[in-house]
């Protein structure tokens with residue numbers, strides 16, 4: 477039995493195994509840059525962060541129907557459950573789908589939300605969502621995305637994030653979108669401090685980020701590090717992802733030990749497990765090697781989770797029983 481785990485940072489589009497992605501692409505008449513499993517796996521050998529984002533957008537554009545989105549949640553929930561997951565806060569990126577293919581917002585949100593209901597019924601795994609905007613996203617599209625996300629609050633959407641190529645530009649243009657989400661009861665959970673440094677993290681915190689996706693570059697600034705620790709801002713750390721996108725050179729250079737020593741709470745996740753060839757057990761294992769025990773990763777998950785009280789209470793009870 478693997479220990480209970482919480483995963484806070486997983487892009488659902490990045491959980492689709494090559495064989496399933498090919499099947500979905502065929503079903504939807506979409507062309508992929510490779511049409512074999514080996515070909516896709518070659519494509520997943522990323523040269524750097526920019527290359528990773530380009531491939532990510534290209535491949536995930538094959539998703540089209542509510543049933544595709546539902547299937548993606550259910551497939552991953554099954555895998556995550558097998559690795560001990562008891563709670564997932566999953567990311568999906570609706571704006572790219574709407575922009576590239578004119579797919580309806582409700583098609584996307586309904587599909588994902590139905591997947592969460594099915595995951596709960598079939599696997600007893602609770603899934604909540606934090607949709608992502610992307611840096612460079614047209615401002616109006618971002619604001620629309622925030623508005624739709626708020627509408628799905630009672631169906632499992634708990635936050636709004638932003639991802640993409642971090643060096644592309646600041647978060648400032650999205651201030652209003654973030655405000656719409658916050659006013660509607662959603663938390664702001666952006667990517668920051670992954671490919672860019674401490675300034676990017678400061679900007680995110682100033683906009684009200686309650687948790688950070690990655691955030692590892694906080695180690696470059698000791699004042700910021702102390703502030704994150706004091707405010708209890710949880711970082712969702714993904715060791716293999718950082719190596720695959722080249723933002724950390726090798727495991728022994730990973731900043732996790734410094735973050736932990738500074739008292740910053742770190743949860744552990746896979747990010748895009750199919751693209752990075754990893755799973756939740758493996759990430760928890762790497763974290764242990766870097767000096768972060770599974771119990772601490774779980775506790776950081778509980779501290780940062782955005783779900784309702786009732787679910788949180790269940791997660792806390794499991795912590796007491798060895799989580």
Ligand SMILES: O=c1[nH]cnc2c1ncn2[C@@H]1O[C@H](CO)[C@@H](O)[C@H]1O
Nearest residue numbers: 487529532569608609610639640667
């Ligand atoms: O590790 C990651 N960092 C940043 N963005 C990511 C990552 N994984 C997936 N995305 C997704 O890539 C899209 C690019 O426009 C964004 O929607 C973001 O959510």
